[in-house]
Structure formats: structure tokens, C-alpha cells
Amino acid sequence: MMASSTDSALYDKVVRVTKVYLGPAADRFISRQVQNHLHKPPQELLTSDLVKLIDWIRVSVALLTDDTDLIEEYTARLEQLTVSTPESGKNGP
Amino acid sequence: MKYLRASKNPFFYYIALTLTFYLLVILLPPSGKVMATYNLDPTEYRMLLFLIYLPLAIIWFTAFYGYNKLKQYARSVRETPEGLGYEGLARGFTWLSWGLLVPVTITIVLHAISGQNPNFNASAIIISNYISLIFPLIAFSIINNASHRLVSRRGEDTTLSANKLIMILFIVLGVAYCYLVFKHIDGHGLTDSNNPYMIPVWLIITTIVIPYLYAWFVGLLAAYDLHRLSKRAKGVLYRQALSLLSRGATLVIVSLISVQYLRSVVPRTGHFSLSMTLVTTYLIFIIMMFGFIMISLGASRLKRMEDI
Numbered sequence: 278m279m280a281s282s283t284d285s286a287l288y289d290k291v292v293r294v295t296k297v298y299l300g301p302a303a304d305r306f307i308s309r310q311v312q313n314h315l316h317k318p319p320q321e322l323l324t325s326d327l328v329k330l331i332d333w334i335r336v337s338v339a340l341l342t343d344d345t346d347l348i349e350e351y352t353a354r355l356e357q358l359t360v361s362t363p364e365s366g367k368n369g370p
Numbered sequence: 371m372k373y374l375r376a377s378k379n380p381f382f383y384y385i386a387l388t389l390t391f392y393l394l395v396i397l398l399p400p401s402g403k404v405m406a407t408y409n410l411d412p413t414e415y416r417m418l419l420f421l422i423y424l425p426l427a428i429i430w431f432t433a434f435y436g437y438n439k440l441k442q443y444a445r446s447v448r449e450t451p452e453g454l455g456y457e458g459l460a461r462g463f464t465w466l467s468w469g470l471l472v473p474v475t476i477t478i479v480l481h482a483i484s485g486q487n488p489n490f491n492a493s494a495i496i497i498s499n500y501i502s503l504i505f506p507l508i509a510f511s512i513i514n515n516a517s518h519r520l521v522s523r524r525g526e527d528t529t530l531s532a533n534k535l536i537m538i539l540f541i542v543l544g545v546a547y548c549y550l551v552f553k554h555i556d557g558h559g560l561t562d563s564n565n566p567y568m569i570p571v572w573l574i575i576t577t578i579v580i581p582y583l584y585a586w587f588v589g590l591l592a593a594y595d596l597h598r599l600s601k602r603a604k605g606v607l608y609r610q611a612l613s614l615l616s617r618g619a620t621l622v623i624v625s626l627i628s629v630q631y632l633r634s635v636v637p638r639t640g641h642f643s644l645s646m647t648l649v650t651t652y653l654i655f656i657i658m659m660f661g662f663i664m665i666s667l668g669a670s671r672l673k674r675m676e677d678i
Contacts, residue, residue: 300605302675337678
């Protein structure tokens with residue numbers, strides 16, 4: 278798959294990880310992060326966007342909790358997606 | 371236009387109703403019976419009443435603040451599958467909060483009238499009893515429907531066998547309540563209205579005892595449903611916020627049931643009295659206040675998840 282192609286499966290994976298922390302609010306939360314900070318429709322999320330998205334998520338989740346361990350755990354799980362989704366070729370070695 | 375916007379704000383109503391209440395406390399004619407009992411002149415009577423009722427303003431504020439936060443959250447998730455459930459919950463707590471302020475305001479007016487016109491005393495007691503019943507009855511029914519909707523959306527249902535503890539608690543509460551109420555009407559015939567409730571016994575049973583028991587049962591079930599929802603919800607942060615909201619709702623429901631319990635087993639006399647009942651009522655109100663604060667915090671956290 279090309280880096281510029283849409284990757285709704287990636288979006289779903291990000292939402293699935295987020296559900297562990299934000300439950301039913303996860304889909305809406307990620308959708309807003311992608312639209313407001315990456316300025317694109319959620320379904321067009323690319324692996325190359327993940328690093329920037331994770332940074333924004335870290336900032337946003339810090340507004341919801343003071344539990345830094347939880348934030349680290351969450352973002353670490355999201356970072357794993359950049360490794361396990363190498364098809365974009367931009368974030369891989 | 372500005373007025374219309376303000377009138378939609380719960381705090382507009384809070385300020386208007388609270389000011390009306392305290393003005394009534396100061397302006398209404400004092401009760402001769404109370405002044406004689408506590409050896410007070412009219413100014414002392416009004417000052418005492420004002421000081422005793424003053425903490426209520428804080429309790430009402432937390433209630434209005436709590437339901438407003440819940441309303442804001444419900445509005446932010448209106449389009450989602452949980453939207454209807456949270457909207458119902460907010461509506462229920464709105465009724466519950468108004469039910470703290472409106473009946474007490476009407477009651478002091480009725481007591482003032484009956485103080486001037488003793489023939490009105492029975493009517494004042496009857497109207498006060500029914501007004502105090504109607505708000506929680508509606509509120510608990512709405513909250514129960516809403517919490518049931520939220521729980522059943524997750525494919526779960528409130529089965530009576532699943533909450534034996536609630537049933538046992540309710541049976542104990544109900545039997546003790548009936549015993550304490552019937553103690554006041556012991557020796558009276560079914561059609562006799564010469565009792566502290568000023569209505570025939572059959573009416574006490576059908577229009578006070580049964581509706582209260584129903585309201586408490588659905589209220590306790592709602593608290594249990596919200597507790598289950600918060601325990602089983604997905605998402606660590608979501609669960610934490612929901613747990614705060616659910617514990618707050620439980621505190622409010624249980625403390626309100628306790629106040630109603632106390633008020634109906636210690637019948638109204640038609641005038642104000644300084645007693646242990648008053649002290650106990652205030653202690654319960656303080657617990658209720660913490661409940662509303664927890665609801666506000668939980669709803670604010672949930673709302674923040676929808677905002678950022």
C-alpha cells in the first residue's frame with residue numbers, strides 16, 4: 278500500500294486502543310484529534326500521521342488525567358501501531 | 371433576547387427562586403405558636419428562621435450546579451447511542467434539584483397562611499405532603515428509566531434475582547416505614563382523617579405510603595443500575611468519571627430517600643420546630659451536597675472527553 282493511500286484500518290486500530298482508556302468516547306475523541314490537529318477526515322489517517330497524532334493525544338489525555346503512567350502506557354500502545362503498520366514505509370527503518 | 375438566554379440558564383432560576391425563598395422567610399408573618407414555644411419576638415423569629423434556612427442555599431446551589439453539568443454532558447453526547455440515557459438522567463436530576471427548592475418554598479407560604487388562619491392548617495399539611503411527594507416520584511421514575519436505558523444498551527438487564535441485596539434492603543426499609551407510619555394512625559378507622567396526615571387512612575396508604583415506596587424502589591434500582599454501569603463500562607478514564615457520577619448519584623438518591631423517610635415517619639406539624647429531626651435532616655443534606663459535587667465532577671470529566 279502506498280503511503281498516500283487511505284488507511285481506515287489504521288484509524289480503527291487507533292480507536293480500538295483508545296477504547297481501553299476512553300470507552301465509548303474513543304471514536305469521537307480520535308475523530309476530533311485527527312480533524313482538529315491533522316486537518317483531515319479521520320478515515321484518511323496514515324501511518325505517517327501517527328507520530329504527530331500521538332503527540333497531540335498525549336497533550337489531550339494529560340488534560341483528562343494526572344496519571345502519567347497511564348498516559349505513557351496508552352501512548353506506548355499507540356506507538357506500537359507505527360511498528361506493526363509498516364505498509365506506509367515512512368515510519369519503518 | 372438577553373432575557374430569554376438568561377431564562378434558559380439554571381442559575382437564573384436558582385437565584386430567582388432562592389431570593390424569593392429568603393424574601394418570603396423575612397416578609398411572611400411569623401408563627402405565633404413558634405414564637406410562644408421558643409419565647410421569641412417577631413424579629414428574633416425571622417432571624418432564627420433565616421439563619422436556619424441559610425445553609426439550604428449552598429445545598430441548592432450544588433444541586434443546580436450538578437444537574438447543569440449533567441445537562442451539558444448530555445447535550446454533548448446527544449447524537450450518540452448513550453445520548454438518550456444521559457438526557458433522561460439529566461432531566462431526572464433536574465426534577466430532583468427543583469424538588470429540593472420548590473416544595474420548601476410553597477410549604478413556608480402555606481405554614482404562614484395557616485399561622486394566620488388555623489382553619490387552613492389541615493389543608494397546608496395535606497398540600498405540603500403531596501408537593502413533597504410529587505417531585506421525587508417523578509424524578510426517581512425518570513432517573514430509573516434513564517439508567518435502565520443505559521444499562522440495557524449494553525445488553526444487560528436488571529433482573530430481580532440479580533439484586534437480592536436491593537430487594538432485602540427495600541423490604542427492610544418498606545416494612546420499617548409502614549410500621550412507623552402506621553404507629554401514627556394506630557387506632558383510627560380507614561375513613562378517619564383525625565391523624566397527623568389530616569387525610570383518611572385509606573388515602574394515606576394509597577396516595578402517600580405506596581407512592582413513596584414505589585419512588586424509593588425505583589430510586590434504589592436506578593442507583594444500582596448506575597453502579598453496575600460504572601463497574602462494567604469500557605475505558606479506564608471513562609469508567610473513573612462514570613464511577614464518580616454514579617457514586618454521587620447514589621449518595622443523592624439514598625440521602626433524599628432518607629430525608630423523605632424521616633419526614634414521613636415524623637409527620638408535619640404545620641409549623642417550624644427546632645428538633646433532632648431538623649439536625650438529622652441537615653446532616654443528610656450535607657451528604658447529599660457531596661453527592662451533587664461528585665455528580666458535577668463526574669459529568670465535567672465526561673464532558674471534557676467530548677470537548678478536547
